[in-house]
Amino acid sequence: MASFFESTGHGGAAIELDEFEASILRSLEVQMLELIGPPPGGESDDPLAALFAEGPSRAPGDPALLRLFPDAYGGPGAPEDPRTAEMAAEFRRYTELDLRARKREDALAVVRALDGLGGAGGELEVGPDDFQRWLGAMNDLRLTLAVRLEVSEEDADELYRLPDSDPRKPLVIAYLWLGGLQESLLDAMTG
Template sequence: MAGYFEPATSVPGGAAIALDEVEISILRSLAIQLLELIGPGEEPANGGDPLDELFAEGPSEPPSDPALARFFPDAYSGPDQKQDDDARAASAEFRRFTENDLRARKREDGLAVVKALDALTPAGDQGAVLTLTPDESRQWLGALNDLRLAIGARLEITDEEDGNGLYALPDSDPRKPMVMAYLWLGGLQESLVETLLP
C-alpha cells in the first residue's frame, strides 16, 4: 500500500490504507478540529424524552463561519447570490428542519474517523494498516469531504482556478501546511471513492 486507499482483501467491499504515526496524528488532529467546528450535539436533559430531540428545531440563520456556511449552505440560493424575501424565508424554513440532522451525521462521520484511528497500533516505522467496512468507508468519505471543505474555506478556494494556484505557493508561505493537508486529503478522498466504485 502506497499511502492511499485500496480495496480491502479481508473485507468485501471495504477499503484499506497503510498509515504511519505522523499520518495518523495529522488525520486525528484534523478530525478533532472538525468535531470542534461542528459543535456538540444537543443531548436531552436528564430524564428528558429522547423523542424531543427528533422534533427539535434547528437554527434558521446561516452560520457566520465560512467553513460552516459551506457545510450548511442556503437551500434556495448560491453562495454569492442575493436572496429575495421568499428565497430567504424558504431557506430559513429548510434550515430549521434539516441542519440538526446534518450536523449529527457530520459529527458521527468525524467520530468514526477518530475511533478508527484510536484503534490503530502503529508498529514502529511500519505504521499500521487501517481496514474499513463499506459503511465505515462512507463515513470516512463524508469526513474527508468535510475536512477539505473546511480547509478550502480557510484558504478561500471558491473554484478550481483558486486551487490550481496552491501548487505554486513557496514553502515560506504560512498557508503551505494547510495547502499540503488539503491536497493530501484530496488524494485520500479520490482513492477511497475508487474503492467504493463497482
C-alpha cells in the same frame, strides 16, 4: 505523507498510516467536531428531546460552516428576497440538526477507527459499511480547508507551486493529501 487506500478485494479498502499521518488525520477530524459543535442540549442521548429540537433558522456566520451547511434556497450572489430568505430559514430549521448529526457521526467514525490504532501507525481497514462515512468526513475536511485557504477552481494549480515560506503551506499539503486519500478510497471501493 504518501499513504493511500488500496482495495482489500472483499468490498473494503485498507491503508497503511504511519504515526504522523494518523495523528494529523485524527487532529483534523477532532477540529471538525469542534467546528460542528455538540448536539443541541449537549451530549444528551434523550431521543424525545432530539425529536422536538429545532435547528437554527439563520445561516452560520462562519464561512466554513456556511459551506458545510449552505442555504437550500437562494445562494451566493443571488438577490436577497424576503420569500426566498423565509423558505431557506424554514428548511434550515428542520434539516440542519440532522445534517450536523450526520457530519458529527462521520467524523467520530474516523476518529474511532484511528483510535483503534492505539496512537501509533498501522494498517486501517474501511469496510463497505463505513465507506460513506469516511468519504463524507474527508469531504467535509476538504471543504473547510478550501474555505479557510480561500481556494477557488482557478487557484487549484497555484497550490502546487506555493513556496515553502508561505504560511498556508501546511494547510495546502493537508488539503491536497486529503484529496488523494478521498480519491484513492473511492477508487479502492469501486474499482
